[in-house]
Amino acid sequence: MSLAKQNFSNVVEDSINEQISQEMAASHAYLSIAAFMASDGVALPGFEKFFREQADEERGHAQKLIDYQNKRGGQVILQAVPAPDPEWNSAKNAVESALQMEKGVNKSLLRIEALADENNDAEFVRLLRSEFLKEQVESISEISKLITQLNRVSGDGLGLYLLDQTLLEHGIHGVAGEV
Template sequence: MSLVKQNFASSCEEAINQQINTELQASQVYLSMAAWAGSSNVALPGFQKMWLESATEERTHAQWLIDYQNMRGGRVVLQTLYAPESDWKSAKNAVEAALQLEKDVNKSLLNMFKIAEENNDPQLADFISSKFLTEQVQAIKTLGDMVTQISRVGSDGLGLHLYDQSLLAGGSGAGNRNI
């Protein structure tokens, strides 16, 4: 029995471990997107940079949850990750997949929030809403904007090249906010 565990239900502990896996899986998917964008047949360094940053960010989210689990006296149990797609076909296809991924992550966070409330754990609910939920809806908006913008400039040719360069330069486009 943990020395620090207090008002911490086993279903909350399980939900946190599940969310750690979800964040690590998201990191794995972004790492795959970055690797794809960096291949010489694709050569989109702006998207590569953005997705590498996203992979690091998701890894950080997993670490927040690992630290939180330990703070509450739970046991961190890491799980298997599945192999992500390796050929993302087009930048637009990858961004659409990222949008769906972030919606799935958000659904998982909202489910964890519900479990916290059902178990009368306001501290866990506050941790989820303050550290994750706002950032999550911002990421979904950013990716939705990017799908529209890529549709506008075209998913190949000069338009996509310029869009990629703007991501690389870290300019004002929607894609330059962290996802």
């Protein structure tokens, strides 16, 4: 047992390991979407860039949880990351898939926040609220706005090209109208 472990229940420790796996699975899924966007049949470099950045962000979340688990005296147990299911037939379909994934990650974070609260782990609750849950709300909002923009351009023509170029040059904030 770690000398650092204090007020850190096994239930919370296990849930952190599960969340690490979920964040890594999301990172893999985003890499897969980025590869789809980069393929010669799709050729959307702005979307590719956006999804590569999302993959990095999710991997960063996993690393934060690994670092936190170690800081609290928990044991990091990495699990196999399942292969993503690349069943996208359009940019819009891939972005809709990403939105559902983000909502699933958010649901999982809310579940472990409740577990941490039940186990009187105020420090972990604070971390989840200040860093993870806030970012999830922002990601869900950004991806939702991207879907709205994709609905406006409806299809694979000039509108999609212009949206992709905006993503490439200005990132999601240029598309979502945020500052």
